Amino acid sequence: xxxxxxxxxxxxxxxxxxxxxxxxxxxxxxxxxxxxxxxxxxxxxxxxxxxxxxxxxxxxxxxxxxxxxxxxxxxxxxxxxxxxxxxxxxxxxxxxxxxxxxxxxxxxxxxxxxxxxxxxxxxxxxxxxxxxxxxxxxxxxxxxxxxxxxxxxxxxxxxxxxxxxxxxxxxxxxxxxxxxxxxxxxxxxxxxxxxxxxxxxxxxxxxxxxxxxxxxxxxxxxxxxxxxxxxxxxxxxxxxxxxxxxxxxxxxxxxxxxxxxxxxxxxxxxxxxxxxxxxxxxxxxxx
Amino acid sequence: xxxxxxxxxxxxxxxxxxxxxxxxxxxxxxxxxxxxxxxxxxxxxxxxxxxxxxxxxxxxxxxxxxxxxxxxxxxxxxxxxxxxxxxxxxxxxxxxxxxxxxxxxxxxxxxxxxxxxxxxxxxxxxxxxxxxxxxxxxxxxxxxxxxxxxxxxxxxxxxxxxxxxxxxxxxxxxxxxxxxxxxxxxxxxxxxxxxxxxxxxxxxxxxxxxxxxxxxxxxxxxxxxxxxxxxxxxxxxxxxxxxxxxxxxxxxxxxxxxxxxxxxxxxxxxxxxxxxxxxxxxxxxxxxxxxxxxxxxxxxxxxxxxxxxxxxxxxxxxxxxxxxxxxxxxxxxxxxxxxxxxxxxxxxxxxxxxxxxxxxxxxxxxxxxxxxxxxxxxxxxxxxxxxxxxxxxxxxxxxxxxxxxxxxxxxxxxxxxxxxxxxxxxxxxxxxxxxxxxxxxxxxxxxxxxxxxxxxxxxxxxxxxxxxxxxxx
Numbered sequence: 035x036x037x038x039x040x041x042x043x044x045x046x047x048x049x050x051x052x053x054x055x056x057x058x059x060x061x062x063x064x065x066x067x068x069x070x071x072x073x074x075x076x077x078x079x080x081x082x083x084x085x086x087x088x089x090x091x092x093x094x095x096x097x098x099x100x101x102x103x104x105x106x107x108x109x110x111x112x113x114x115x116x117x118x119x120x121x122x123x124x125x126x127x128x129x130x131x132x133x134x135x136x137x138x139x140x141x142x143x144x145x146x147x148x149x150x151x152x153x154x155x156x157x158x159x160x161x162x163x164x165x166x167x168x169x170x171x172x173x174x175x176x177x178x179x180x181x182x183x184x185x186x187x188x189x190x191x192x193x194x195x196x197x198x199x200x201x202x203x204x205x206x207x208x209x210x211x212x213x214x215x216x217x218x219x220x221x222x223x224x225x226x227x228x229x230x231x232x233x234x235x236x237x238x239x240x241x242x243x244x245x246x247x248x249x250x251x252x253x254x255x256x257x258x259x260x261x262x263x264x265x266x267x268x269x270x271x272x273x274x275x276x277x278x279x280x281x282x283x284x285x286x287x288x289x290x291x292x293x294x295x296x297x298x299x300x301x302x303x304x305x306x307x308x309x310x311x312x313x314x315x316x317x318x319x320x321x
Numbered sequence: 322x323x324x325x326x327x328x329x330x331x332x333x334x335x336x337x338x339x340x341x342x343x344x345x346x347x348x349x350x351x352x353x354x355x356x357x358x359x360x361x362x363x364x365x366x367x368x369x370x371x372x373x374x375x376x377x378x379x380x381x382x383x384x385x386x387x388x389x390x391x392x393x394x395x396x397x398x399x400x401x402x403x404x405x406x407x408x409x410x411x412x413x414x415x416x417x418x419x420x421x422x423x424x425x426x427x428x429x430x431x432x433x434x435x436x437x438x439x440x441x442x443x444x445x446x447x448x449x450x451x452x453x454x455x456x457x458x459x460x461x462x463x464x465x466x467x468x469x470x471x472x473x474x475x476x477x478x479x480x481x482x483x484x485x486x487x488x489x490x491x492x493x494x495x496x497x498x499x500x501x502x503x504x505x506x507x508x509x510x511x512x513x514x515x516x517x518x519x520x521x522x523x524x525x526x527x528x529x530x531x532x533x534x535x536x537x538x539x540x541x542x543x544x545x546x547x548x549x550x551x552x553x554x555x556x557x558x559x560x561x562x563x564x565x566x567x568x569x570x571x572x573x574x575x576x577x578x579x580x581x582x583x584x585x586x587x588x589x590x591x592x593x594x595x596x597x598x599x600x601x602x603x604x605x606x607x608x609x610x611x612x613x614x615x616x617x618x619x620x621x622x623x624x625x626x627x628x629x630x631x632x633x634x635x636x637x638x639x640x641x642x643x644x645x646x647x648x649x650x651x652x653x654x655x656x657x658x659x660x661x662x663x664x665x666x667x668x669x670x671x672x673x674x675x676x677x678x679x680x681x682x683x684x685x686x687x688x689x690x691x692x693x694x695x696x697x698x699x700x701x702x703x704x705x706x707x708x709x710x711x712x713x714x715x716x717x718x719x720x721x722x723x724x725x726x727x728x729x730x731x732x733x734x735x736x737x738x739x740x741x742x743x744x745x746x747x748x749x750x751x752x753x754x755x756x757x758x759x760x761x762x763x764x765x766x767x768x769x770x771x772x773x774x775x776x777x778x779x780x781x782x783x784x785x786x787x788x789x790x791x792x793x794x
Contacts, residue, residue: 067528067531
């Protein structure tokens with residue numbers, strides 16, 4: 035490999051002295067400002083790694099003298115966001131929820147804020163679309179066990195259901211009729227229940243009608259329409275929390291059900307309790 | 322060996338373009354005036370759009386996510402218009418490059434226009450080429466410092482106006498101008514002005530041809546669009562060579578038309594000698610044509626020693642035949658194809674612009690869950706409907722669901738299916754469509770549905786097709 039620099043006659047340019055297989059490289063000088071730009075980027079890069087978190091250490095990395103961190107940026111953004119919404123939050127906390135105007139900005143804010151609370155805290159049981167699941171009520175329909183007004187929903191959210199850590203929690207307990215009734219009686223009442231939806235009070239001549247009147251009507255009502263005071267489900271409508279087929283009904287009557295919801299009052303901020311109530315109320319079933 | 326030890330880096334060779342007069346120079350002055358006027362004045366054109374909307378003719382409203390262009394208003398989802406314009410700009414550039422070479426570089430590129438302006442200022446303050454060369458070689462003196470500082474100040478003011486004008490495209494110009502002067506504008510406005518002032522000052526004043534040669538990718542790309550029929554600025558060496566100054570010498574008869582006066586080199590803003598042939602540096606500004614024509618007139622030779630030439634004519638011309646007419650070079654398959662493509666995009670966009678509905682509605686069915694059974698057994702579907710009001714005043718829209726007599730429509734939080742959408746805003750609402758238990762749509766897996774929206778004021782209607790999910794779904 036020759037490394038002699040020479041003047042190339044054809045082009046009038048000098049060679050760099052690099053030659054490979056007899057092919058020589060011409061020297062076309064780069065502009066000097068380009069070189070300085072290159073050095074400047076190196077200097078910039080060094081300063082940058084000192085100014086910002088960069089160099090990895092054994093536990094973590096250098097923090098950089100500007101004190102920048104992505105976590106810090108997020109915290110700042112959240113802070114700015116909360117400051118921007120502080121008026122609305124104060125209004126929400128002070129608002130009379132039963133008369134909240136559905137077309138107001140405050141309502142819109144409650145729905146938006148409540149939606150994110152719901153996704154974080156409620157969707158595990160009630161589903162991300164609030165459609166519920168077996169044993170977990172669907173919040174989209176117009177049927178409520180304990181009431182669907184804004185105040186009712188807020189009370190449920192705050193104290194929970196059958197929650198023994200909160201004395202104010204809504205509470206009721208259906209007996210396990212497997213220990214009280216004979217198997218034939220259970221079979222008869224399970225067969226009777228669907229007739230409640232077909233006609234007011236159900237089929238009075240049905241063999242299960244008597245069993246129902248004696249054992250179930252005290253809570254579920256004579257016509258089986260339930261009682262929100264004690265969270266007794268309406269048995270005459272089209273909605274079933276656990277299922278309306280004979281097999282599931284037999285299981286429910288025999289062993290009873292005991293769905294529990296935690297109290298969110300102690301866990302969430304007041305504005306979040308209110309916001310998530312506004313959100314649930316706005317899903318199409320609010321009363 | 323010492324004579325061949327060239328350094329790997331070289332300092333910029335200063336260029337002192339000489340003043341020139343002629344057809345192309347005049348054309349360039351006009352283009353400079355028009356392009357600079359468009360740039361500086363456009364933000365100040367007013368355009369009445371009614372209340373609640375900005376009255377600036379051309380405005381990119383980043384915060385409001387709108388682009389206003391005279392009577393056209395572009396919303397973010399209509400960004401394809403901008404993409405289409407960029408495609409048209411691309412094809413336009415291809416067309417002009419394949420027909421006329423680097424005509425963009427030579428006449429309309431901002432780098433060329435502003436460099437031209439900066440050179441003009443330089444000449445006013447420091448004099449023409451010879452004076453500038455002398456000044457360059459002089460030692461620093463009070464006079465040199467005065468001239469230099471004056472020039473830099475004027476350059477800086479131009480750069481400031483340039484950077485300043487840019488931000489007016491993004492906010493109401495009179496308001497922003499007042500805010501800038503009273504130091505109340507957004508820091509982003511100031512930093513944008515500062516950066517663009519800096520780049521204009523440095524690129525126009527000091528880097529000039531370096532930008533074209535070392536920084537701009539376009540010169541490298543356009544070779545792909547040029548062919549032997551492309552008209553470029555070139556030197557008729559078969560006419561000019563052998564060049565020589567000594568017209569009275571004995572061999573003068575053997576000399577070509579080029580008198581080696583260096584006029585073409587002296588006016589070149591890129592500092593090249595066009596007589597060496599096509600070069601990467603040449604931006605085809607055509608100033609050498611003007612310079613040479615002037616000389617040819619003076620020595621009584623025909624013009625066009627340097628001229629717009631097509632490579633495909635070289636053979637003919639060497640044989641003494643005249644070049645083919647320009648239209649034969651310009652109209653060829655390639656340029657016609659570019660024109661057709663360019664026009665096709667333009668027409669498609671015009672069509673899209675005119676069929677644009679004033680009411681814009683998007684409907685997305687909520688699929689989690691697909692349907693809800695209500696207490697009475699009826700089946701309900703939920704739709705998230707987004708309604709845009711592109712008018713300058715509040716509008717009330719009425720929604721109806723068609724396709725099956727069973728459909729009953731309600732709007733969340735609204736007793737009536739009437740929606741008030743504020744001026745120039747989009748509103749998102751949950752819309753419920755409910756059918757009674759046992760009805761056809763309640764039982765079927767899917768039933769077609771058409772959501773109509775009507776502007777209660779002027780009766781404009783629009784619709785979106787969607788489906789209703791029943792229990793079988």
